[in-house]
Amino acid sequence: xxxxxxxxxxxxxxxxxxxxxxxxxxxxxxxxxxxxxxxxxxxxxxxxxxxxxxxxxxxxxxxxxxxxxxxxxxxxxxxxxxxxxxxxxxxxxxxxxxxxxxxxxxxxxxxx
Amino acid sequence: xxxxxxxxxxxxxxxxxxxxxxxxxxxxxxxxxxxxxxxxxxxxxxxxxxxxxxxxxxxxxxxxxxxxxxxxxxxxxxxxxxxxxxxxxxxxxxxxxxxxxxxxxxxxxxxxxx
Numbered sequence: 001x002x003x004x005x006x007x008x009x010x011x012x013x014x015x016x017x018x019x020x021x022x023x024x025x026x027x028x029x030x031x032x033x034x035x036x037x038x039x040x041x042x043x044x045x046x047x048x049x050x051x052x053x054x055x056x057x058x059x060x061x062x063x064x065x066x067x068x069x070x071x072x073x074x075x076x077x078x079x080x081x082x083x084x085x086x087x088x089x090x091x092x093x094x095x096x097x098x099x100x101x102x103x104x105x106x107x108x109x110x111x112x
Numbered sequence: 113x114x115x116x117x118x119x120x121x122x123x124x125x126x127x128x129x130x131x132x133x134x135x136x137x138x139x140x141x142x143x144x145x146x147x148x149x150x151x152x153x154x155x156x157x158x159x160x161x162x163x164x165x166x167x168x169x170x171x172x173x174x175x176x177x178x179x180x181x182x183x184x185x186x187x188x189x190x191x192x193x194x195x196x197x198x199x200x201x202x203x204x205x206x207x208x209x210x211x212x213x214x215x216x217x218x219x220x221x222x223x224x225x226x
Contacts, residue, residue: 043217043218043219105154
């Protein structure tokens with residue numbers, strides 16, 4: 001059973017639009033949720049993260065909206081650029097001794 | 113900023129042989145190092161977690177006998193894939209942190225097995 005689920009395998013948006021990536025999780029004990037961005041041939045790079053005590057985290061064009069009651073969160077990429085084309089992974093952790101649990105990723109394509 | 117270097121970036125080995133990969137944290141002390149394998153389908157599998165002053169904890173389906181890990185100090189870790197076969201191919205990622213929950217990953221070592 002996938003503990004962290006990303007609802008879309010792929011997403012296509014036009015340059016300037018807002019890309020919305022959705023993620024849900026099973027384990028209520030998860031309390032920290034990083035999003036990673038991965039380009040082909042590279043390792044995943046930490047993009048933005050949120051703790052479960054918050055419902056929103058913003059960093060430039062990237063915003064996480066978090067709903068603890070519904071056990072879901074979303075990553076919004078405002079004013080999408082072609083350079084944002086990458087695979088985005090939602091991850092979760094509750095106890096560092098257990099390591100991060102990753103979703104299967106959403107591949108975002110931004111067309112000019 | 114925190115940087116994690118992994119080397120080699122890619123390696124090819126014959127079936128049944130072994131290869132070693134290394135991970136170096138630059139600019140911070142890695143109190144924990146996690147080794148993951150990313151399959152060609154992009155899924156992440158946690159191989160083992162190494163925390164300073166604790167034993168290395170291997171996940172189910174991964175053993176020390178197959179993936180021995182060394183974590184001799186707070187800036188360096190290495191892992192060997194012994195007797196590599198086709199099912200061991202993938203991108204091996206080292207993630208390091210300095211006491212928080214956030215893992216910073218290197219670029220990975222891509223293993224191809226012939």
